[in-house]
Amino acid sequence: MQLLETVTPRNRGEWSERKTVLKLLKMGIDPREIFHDCYIRKASGQYTQVDLVVATRVGLLAFEIKDYSGWIFGHFRQRYWTQVLAYGREKHRFYNPIMQNNGHIRAIRENLPHNPGIPIYSIIVFFGNSKLKDVTIASDNDYLIYPNEIKRTVNDILLLNCDAKFGDKHEIMNVLTEAVNNGCNPAIVHSQMMTAARAGSNHPQSCYSYSFSLFSLLRRFRRW
DSSP states (O other): OTTGGGTSOTTSSOHHHHHHHHHHHHHTOOGGGEEEEEEEEOTTSOEEEEEEEEEETTEEEEEEEEEOOEEEEEOTTOSEEEEEEGGGTEEEEEEOHHHHHHHHHHHHHHTOTTOTTOOEEEEEEEESSEEEEEEOOSSTTEEEEOGGGHHHHHHHHHHHSOOOOOSOHHHHHHHHHHHHHHTTOHHHHHHHHHHHHHHHTTSOOBSSOOOOOHHHHHHHTTTO
16 A cells, blocks of 8 residues: 555555555556546547556556456447457447547647657557457457556567657646645546546447446546
């Protein structure tokens, strides 16, 4: 817990996010380079929530953390992917995490006018008892992995790429620090949750009919 708290409070975010933070710290990543639970202001004025961003010499690593069981089917061009449970008897749809994280990356870039060419790598980690089946990715900057592949993936990115051409490192640190601090502002968090809930209200998530309370709806779409 002491190691975790060099980056983030022990009760902030989901356990899988905190576990990812710990994995990065145990790799030797400087805690000052890890930004957890970031609320990035978009050009529209709305906020989007990014699970984890790591600033490195080769660019930024933007993590989207998922926690699912069952089989996962999807293609990078499909708007929705499918989670299959109970040997095919139960199916749920969820927003394509590659598209989701690309939206996060666009929001980050909107806030970095002095770093227009900085590489940003999309890393999507599937926690839980899930199995990726027939899933494709969009580009060489996209990584779709399991938790036990985090260390190897981050090391591969750091080893196989040259140092990024930063325009203004202070801008990056200021934007990401502010994004973390935004998560301490109840008004910003509530606004982001309401926006996510409205965006998700018209997106079918399952082939079954369920009745959600407002609280469960907000929880379900908090990280849209």
